[in-house]
Amino acid sequence: MQLAIPRPGGSPGEISAQLAQRAMRVFPGGITRNTVDRDPGLYYIGWGQGAHLHDVDGRQFLDLNNNFTTLIHGHGFEPVVDAVTRTLRDGTCYSNPTVHEIALAELLCDRVPAVEQVRFVSTGTEAVMFAIKAARALTSRPGVAKIEGAYHGAYDWAEVGQMGSPVTWGPPDNPRPVPAYHGQPSAVLDDVVILRFNDIEAAVTRIKANASRLACILIDPMPSRAGLMAPDPAFLEAVTRVARENGILIVADEVLNLRQGYEGASARFGLDPDLVAMGKIIGGGFPIGAIGGKRGSMAVFGTALLSQGGTFSANPVSMVAGLEAMRAMTRDNFNRLETLGEGLRARLQASIKHAGAPFSVSGSASLFRIHPKTVAPSEYREAFLNPAESRAVTRLDHFMKDHGVLMPKGAASSLSTAMTTSDVDLVAETFEKFLDTQDFQHDE
Incomplete structure (x- = not known):
């Protein structure tokens, strides 16, 4: 796509602002997904290449969002572009299967220890x-236990508890199933049990008390939106043990965190799930989702007990794009991203210490998140931002954008294989400059 060129004397972001006005006439709120960053305004993208985005106003940004961690190779990854171009000439979707879905499924089964069989869908929400x-x-049970504050897509039972606040979330030992939207049926809330991440004693107690109605425990090994905090191995072990003792399945949501390593997040953190929801990086930048798991658990999809379909499930475009993207994610590439991530998190933390700033850093592998808190959170309630902390995050977000770095606000930032040490330097140096501009003694 050719970039729109700002007219001489035009203000920064003028073309994006004009497009935003057009969008307001045809979209509720001017956007088609609420996760789009609108602060301080919409940035309409013209094109992306490698680690960078270029908006319609001619501005260039280092992309740490990567469409919410999806683009592990950055933009315009040539093997994916070539494979998709060839596939488009043959047709985009059929009601019959293709060899491409078998190839991608074989790759996932070979890599992810908990995955012996796969079913493909079109989104992470569908996978969960x-x-x-x-x-x-x-x-034959209806209930779901899930982690407070964790995001698992837009399925009613998976959404409950992701939006809690000090006013609504209830006591620490009895967290409430907070509705995700106005009018969410109370019957849905009744079938969701909320657990606090890394709280071993309370989690075990609540699982046991509700065991007879729980079908599964839905758990992201490193909950991103809830804080991108590291799991306590003892917590994962205790939750798994009590689940096994009570015939409850463990469902790992690795839609985002499959990028934690060559074998995924569960293998990295010691979780042994019965079912795994996957997405994002396995589609090479195209819509995808997948349910994988042990052969015994997956067998239900081949019976009359559960019907699963989808017009665009396993469409050949997503299959070939995902296969090329995943083939390129060798152990060496995962290790390189991990090295870049470790180095960046260390430099960010060193800058915070040098400045005596009330910030901290969480994350692992190619993911990181900067918190306006002295100590990195270990669960959602610790990660929740008060008004002053929210203002600090906004200042950081605006400063990084003004200096050519796009970061997702209040979510995980991600690295891509297209990034170089110079890109990491830019992130670290820009963050250090931001800290130098702040007066933490008078921040209220």
Whole structure:
């Protein structure tokens, strides 16, 4: 796509602002997904290449969002572009299967220890939804236990508890199933049990108390939106043990965190799930989701107990794009991203210490998140931002954008294989400059 060229004397972002006015006439709120960053205004993208984005106003940005961690190779990754171009000439979707879906499924089964069989869908939300449905079909129970503050897509039972605040989330030992939207049915809330991440004693107690109605425990090994905090191995072990003792399935949501390593997040953090929801990086930048798991758990998809379909499930474009993207993610490439991530997190933390700033850093592998808190959170309530902390995050977000770095606000930033040490230097140096501009003694 050719960039629109700002007219001489035009203000920065003028073309994006004009497009935003057009969008307001045809989209509620001017956008088609609420996760789009609108602060201080919309940035309409003209094109992307490698680690960078270029907007319609001619501005260039280092992209740490990567469409919410999806683009592990950055933009315009040539092997994906070539494979998709060839596939488009043959046709984009059929009601019959293709060899491409077998190849991508074989790759996932070979890599991810907990995955012996796969079913493809079109989104991460669908992957989580069908994993929960499979657990229900296998156990004949309706209930879902999930981590407070964790995001798992837009399925009703997976959404509960992701939006809690000090006003709504209830006591620490009895967190409430906070609705995700106005009018969410109370019957949905009744079938969701909220657990606090890394709180071993309370989690075990609540799982046991509700065991007879729980089909599964839905758990992201490193909850991103809830704080991107590291799991306590003892917590994962305790939750798994009590689940096994009570016939409850473990569903790992690795839609985002499969990028934690060559074998995924569960293998990295010591979780042994029955079912795994996957997405994002396995589609090479195209819509995708997948449910994988042990052969015994996946067998339910081949019976009358659970029907699963989807017009665009396993479409050949997503299959070939995902296959090329995943083939390129060798152990060496995962290790390189990990090295870049470790180095960047260390430099960010060193800058914070030098400045005596009330910030901290969480994350692992190619993911990181900067918190306006002295100590990195270990669970959602610690990660929740008060008004002063929210203002600090906004200042950071604006400063980074003004200096050519796009970071997702309040979510995980991600590195891509297209990034170089110079790109990491830019992030670290820009953050250091930001800290130099702040007066932490008078920040209220």
